[in-house]
Amino acid sequence: xxxxxxxxxxxxxxxxxxxxxxxxxxxYIETGSMYRAVxxxxxxxxxxxGDRERVAEVARGLDLEFVPRPEGQSLxxxxxxxxxxxxxxxxxxxxxxxxxxxxxxxxxxAKQREIGRSGNVVMDGRxxxxxxxxxxxxxxxxxxxxxERGRRRYLELKGKNQVVDLDVIVEQVKQRDHxxxxxxxxxxxxxxxxxxxxxxHLRIEEVVDEVARRIQAAxxx
Ligand code: C5P
Numbered sequence: 001x002x003x004x005x006x007x008x009x010x011x012x013x014x015x016x017x018x019x020x021x022x023x024x025x026x027x028y029i030e031t032g033s034m035y036r037a038v039x040x041x042x043x044x045x046x047x048x049x050g051d052r053e054r055v056a057e058v059a060r061g062l063d064l065e066f067v068p069r070p071e072g073q074s075l076x077x078x079x080x081x082x083x084x085x086x087x088x089x090x091x092x093x094x095x096x097x098x099x100x101x102x103x104x105x106x107x108x109x110a111k112q113r114e115i116g117r118s119g120n121v122v123m124d125g126r127x128x129x130x131x132x133x134x135x136x137x138x139x140x141x142x143x144x145x146x147x148e149r150g151r152r153r154y155l156e157l158k159g160k161n162q163v164v165d166l167d168v169i170v171e172q173v174k175q176r177d178h179x180x181x182x183x184x185x186x187x188x189x190x191x192x193x194x195x196x197x198x199x200x201h202l203r204i205e206e207v208v209d210e211v212a213r214r215i216q217a218a219x220x221x
Pocket of ligand 1: 009031032033035036092095096097099100124125126127128176180
């Protein structure tokens, strides 16, 4: 079974996807971290993210491996645990730049399909229900008010002891969404058959219960 959970930054999709996967004993794959890894690695090598050719070359040569850990999941990038640095908002903004390149998307989409081949996976991202697995058994699209999404990102980053300004984070989150929704390839949008969940006024546990309840209550179509 493949469960696709898409949505913008701060919609709660990663937390929900991780908890739903744990509940069902499925694997959890956070595809945003793959685009973040490309941006991070390219910057590490001093490559300008506007240099499409060289960024694509980085994506092609990247060794990505998801490793389940008790505290969550780590992404090994060329053998190095990059998860802590990948969460930076700066890296997220870089990810949105490289994610707009077709060459990069083709490579990541192929990797994601390969991971999904063995089944029983919850995958979150922007285009999982529309492009990566249009035949997914379940598709959810989580969304929330931009101000609330910015507030969640702010609290998450603050919790990691980063010095952040709420207004700046809200603006950055809005900007990244605008780019994701308006890019020509694989834009952020719900699949026609996705179940829409507005998480603005919901607690994470309520969203997890709602998603798990639907999956467990009905046979997948
Ligand atoms: O989900 P996360 O915030 O980590 O994603 C970072 C960026 O990666 C997004 O803003 C988006 O540009 C890109 N992304 C994407 N397709 C996905 C997952 C993430 O384009 N499936």
